[in-house]
Amino acid sequence: AKELGRNNLQVFTEEMADKAHEKLLKQAELRQAIAGQEFLLHFQPQVNIESGRVFAAEALLRWRHPERGMISPGDFIPLAEETGLIVPIGDWVLRAACRQCKAWHEAGLPLLIVSVNVSARQFRERNWAAHVAAVLAETGLEPRFLELELTESLIMQDVPGALATMHELKAIGVHLAIDDFGTGYSSLSALKRFPVRRLKIDRSFVEDIPGDVDDRAITAAIISLAQNLGLRVIAEGVETQAQVEFLRHSGCDEIQGYFFSRPLASADFEALLRQPGLN
Ligand code: C2E
Ligand code: CA
Ligand code: CA
Ligand code: CA
Numbered sequence: 001a002k003e004l005g006r007n008n009l010q011v012f013t014e015e016m017a018d019k020a021h022e023k024l025l026k027q028a029e030l031r032q033a034i035a036g037q038e039f040l041l042h043f044q045p046q047v048n049i050e051s052g053r054v055f056a057a058e059a060l061l062r063w064r065h066p067e068r069g070m071i072s073p074g075d076f077i078p079l080a081e082e083t084g085l086i087v088p089i090g091d092w093v094l095r096a097a098c099r100q101c102k103a104w105h106e107a108g109l110p111l112l113i114v115s116v117n118v119s120a121r122q123f124r125e126r127n128w129a130a131h132v133a134a135v136l137a138e139t140g141l142e143p144r145f146l147e148l149e150l151t152e153s154l155i156m157q158d159v160p161g162a163l164a165t166m167h168e169l170k171a172i173g174v175h176l177a178i179d180d181f182g183t184g185y186s187s188l189s190a191l192k193r194f195p196v197r198r199l200k201i202d203r204s205f206v207e208d209i210p211g212d213v214d215d216r217a218i219t220a221a222i223i224s225l226a227q228n229l230g231l232r233v234i235a236e237g238v239e240t241q242a243q244v245e246f247l248r249h250s251g252c253d254e255i256q257g258y259f260f261s262r263p264l265a266s267a268d269f270e271a272l273l274r275q276p277g278l279n
Contacts, residue, residue, distance in 0.1 A: 027083055031085065033063055038064050038066070039096075040265075041100065042062050042269075043059055044261065045256070046255075049247060049255050050248075055112065056147065057112055058116075058256065058263075059093060059096070061077075061093055061117075063076055080119075081120070086119045087125060090121075094116055097114045097146075098136060098146060099139045101145055102139050104273065105141075109270065109273045109274070114147070116149065117149045118149060130168075143173030146175065147176065148175070150162070151179045152184030153180075153184045156186055163194070166194060175198070176195060176197060181199040181202060182205055182218060188225070191229065197231065198231060199222060199225075199231055199233045199234070201222050203236050205218050206235050206236065206238055209242070209246050210242050219247070220250045224250075224251070227251060234253065235257070236255075237257045238259045238260070239259050240259060244259060
């Protein structure tokens with residue numbers, strides 16, 4: 001038994017060493033990705049449910065790895081957050097998204113909003129709102145064309161701190177949305193005080209509509225909550241006609257998801273914008 005214990009311990013530490021080693025490798029790769037310009041953005045349309053008009057593009061980060069090909073954010077953002085590398089990466093995203101949006105405006109395409117995901121580490125950087133203002137000035141994008149997506153959990157980690165930064169951002173003229181809404185624990189009274197324009201209903205509710213009674217009820221409740229607070233509401237992860245029908249019926253203004261379009265490379269997004277009748 002003693003021997004077995006020792007063997008187990010040995011296996012355990014070897015595994016831990018392997019994990020630590022793998023993590024260091026990945027961290028080095030992430031640094032290389034920043035330096036080597038291996039990141040790019042895809043854009044997913046946000047659409048008005050009634051008119052079908054595309055009014056915004058959510059910027060979604062992609063990593064084109066020289067050997068492993070295209071990597072999704074779910075596979076590297078957790079490590080980027082843990083190591084703090086999300087700060088320079090997120091900064092690149094913000095700048096690239098603003099620059100692309102401005103280029104579309106200058107090309108005479110419909111005046112879209114670009115929405116950008118913000119991580120907690122980034123949001124808590126000192127003077128972050130001033131930094132956002134500087135990026136807008138540098139890229140020439142008017143603040144009202146930028147929307148920042150903050151998750152409910154980011155806000156709830158430090159409500160007073162988040163509120164202060166949110167008000168600074170609002171003063172600049174940038175819009176705010178609460179992403180993954182319904183998955184966190186924001187109290188309704190707190191929600192009323194957040195200077196946000198839009199709620200994004202989390203995909204985990206939308207995906208089981210119309211089959212799941214609870215998810216139907218939650219989705220409908222979020223929509224009516226948003227309406228009562230004078231907020232816009234968008235459902236994400238919309239894949240089917242049945243989901244669209246339920247959402248329309250429940251009074252949801254806007255949708256995003258594979259039903260309308262997957263996230264697209266910028267050239268493909270631009271081609272979509274040029275399709276007659278869409279905007
Ligand atoms: P998110 O902000 O909730 O983004 C929506 C995710 O759902 C995207 O995954 C999108 O491709 C996917 N999606 C959109 N429509 C559908 C649909 O109809 N069905 C299904 N099954 N999925 C759909 P993606 O691009 O893999 O991004 C995953 C997450 O990574 C994002 O979730 C966001 O939290 C994070 N992320 C992406 N880009 C950035 C970034 O630039 N900065 C930060 N901090 N996080 C990012
Ligand atoms: Ca998002
Ligand atoms: Ca989301
Ligand atoms: Ca669900």
